[in-house]
Amino acid sequence: MSNDASGNSDELSSGGSRYHQVYPTLSETELAILERYGERRKLKANDILYSEGDRHTGMFAILSGTIEATRASVEGPRVLGTHGPGSFTGEVGTLAGRAAVATTRAMCDCEVIVIDEESLHALVIAEAELSETIMRAYILRRVAFIKGRQVGLMVIGSTSSAPTLRLRHFLSRNGQPSAYFDIVEHTETKELLTRYGVTETDIPIVVTMQGIVLTQPSHRAVADAIGLSPDRLDGEHFDLVVVGAGPAGLASAVYASSEGLKVAVLDAKAPGGQAGTSSKIENYFGFPTGISGQALAGRGLSQCRKFGAEVGVPIEALTIDCEDTQAFRIGLDHDERVYARAVVIATGARYRKPELPRLEHFEGRGVYYSATFMEAGFCNNEELIVVGGGNSAGQAAVFLAKFARHVHVVVRGEGLSASMSAYLIRRINAAPNMTVHTRTQIVELRGESRLEAIRWDRQGQIEHKPIRHVFLFLGAEPNTRWLGDCVALDRNGFVLTGAATGEKWKADRPPHDLETSRPGIFAAGDVRSGSVKRVAAAVGEGASAIQAVHQYLASGG
Missing domain, CATH: 3.50.50.60 (FAD/NAD(P)-binding domain)
Structure with missing residues (x-):
């Protein structure tokens, strides 16, 4: 299993140096301001404030008592923490009515201030100082969620499956961490397929925190299932x-x-x-x-x-x-x-696609149009090619050079100076594992289920290169x-x-x-x-x- 979230959220979730910013304790004066935007409510022990996946939850500020937050994960429910008077619930998605990332319950009799979504917007706009505290906490909580090691969303797929790569990329770009199980690389995947009544032909497979199983889903279907997409848009x-x-x-x-x-x-x-x-x-x-x-x-x-x-x-x-x-x-x-x-x-x-036979066949199977940590992981200690002479190509090449054995930057023109920023050119020229090939273009992609090699025309010479990863950053089509x-x-x-x-x-x-x-x-x-x-x-x-x-x-x- 691999976790598509990266980093360590321990500092944020268990009292690191920024804990007081992630979970600030509001003063009585600040709580009095909150009360102008909401109403008091009494809760009994074990009352649920909201459940993971609920939308439009608003904010709860604790006046007395203690609440507990838990989150589902592949390994079972995880307690995120307990919070007492002066604390408040929510993260950035709360402002937009998106799905709650945790279940929150009262551990004892509590009194809270409940602020609905519309009033919360009014609060963060009108109350500048208090808004800074709330927005900083909300943003850092979202960061902790993205980087958290215990995640509830599960993806089952294959590194040789283009739809799997596109789905994982979609989730990563939208800040939705997931636990990834590969049908080839992870031995536990077979048991998961049996448990959820699916087969390898159904990949990519998504299992949500609520146990909903989606096979070969569209990105919209996944977004709807996890509460990422808006639910009040049509006809507005x-x-x-x-x-x-x-x-x-x-x-x-x-x-x-x-x-x-x-x-x-x-x-x-x-x-x-x-x-x-x-x-x-x-x-x-x-x-x-x-x-x-x-x-x-x-x-x-x-x-x-x-x-x-x-x-x-x-x-x-x-x-x-x-x-x-x-x-x-x-x-x-x-x-x-x-x-x-x-x-x-x-x-x-969008990046222009070169006219290469079988290009679409190799997309996600050795041909990529972005360079993130996910794609970099596929190329660890291997040779790769970055095609393009603009800043996007330069940024990708510099980034990938941290992981690859060697990066070949391929351009059709005489050099990079006409289209790339000078700082990127200097960085590329200084790197020991990067080479710029001018007046060069790929003419053929080779392989069966995935890319295995390429042929390029390098200054009039056709050459075969056993390179399995090609990143395309060519021009722009509106x-x-x-x-x-x-x-x-x-x-x-x-x-x-x-x-x-x-x-x-x-x-x-x-x-x-x-x-x-x-x-x-x-x-x-x-x-x-x-x-x-x-x-x-x-x-x-x-x-x-x-x-x-x-x-x-x-x-x-």
Whole structure:
């Protein structure tokens, strides 16, 4: 068995140096403030405040008595801790009505303050000092949950199964720890298959904390089963719907919701977008030691939830009906829909796939489009290839070099300087186990059930290399197919905005800088034609778009 969560949460769960921040004790003055947002309630011994998996639990603050928190795990229930007067329940997901990660019960007669979800939002916005204490605790508790060694969600699969890899990657990107059992590597897997009445042909298999068994599930089915996806979205009307939860989308949602708009931000995969897969971003302003893309996305997600934005994952936008400017209708997967007075398109771009025979056959079986600890574990002490000359490729190569015997960076051009930041180039050149191959491209993938070797054209010479792992970070294709003919695109499929819309602009007034050819629909980040493909630029555009959204809404269109 392997645990997809990494790290050690002992310091957080059992009294380490940050314990007082994870589980602070509120003063009488602070409890008095909480009472203005909730109501007192008396509990009897063994009363359940809420159960693991329950949604919309709100917050409980303890006035007297003691509560106990327990969490299910593969090895049985685990006591997380007991908490007395001055403590409070919840974590970041509580703000969004997501599934509770623990069961909480009264150990004796207790008196508590109960604050519902809506009032909790009002509290964290209005009470700045107390909000800082609550939000810090909520964020650190989520970190402890992600890093916890005892987890309840179980995944059964195979490292040679592409659907298994995609599922594990989805769970990891969304901060959902799981215990992984491989049908080849772990001897206990056979007994688990028998216990749950499934076979190897059913992989990937998910067993939830409540014992629900899912075979070959979609990501949405898993999200629904574990309480990750929203349960009050279909048919809702919003002031603003942001499609795409990368840096641009999250920034738009934070600024819009903090300024009083009713906001939903939707993403088919996970918060963070393409940037969320970066192992470390070192040139983002304000982080001199760097920050991982997933950590940066997690901070943005917490801010969205603090200000009340609905973050819908994994929710895919399939269509947009933009004929009725009073309410744009966005069609979602699972035959759902939402309505918006304004829309920000922030769907970003995806890596381009090279034209290689059998490429899809090897995806997840030796060919990868992201470089996380999971993929790095597959390549330990092996040779691998990173294809691409941009910053994403450079960050991946530097990260993977910590695990691989040797990393080959392959580019078609004459070098890296035209497309990669200088600090990454210096790091690659200085590494003893990294080699840059210019004027080189892979021409063939070889293997049966998984990748076993490649052939490349290296400066005109065709060579065979017994390399089993290839990471592709090639160019960018915009995620704009779902838009149909609603807004004007450039010849490469990126969204035209502002003056660039030209004759395709559909109103008497001039367009705002980030407004598309359709009034009320805006674009920000990598999906926009002419954008600078950097995280900071995407965040700036996402924030700037909201000023134009306000002006559009105020003028009635």
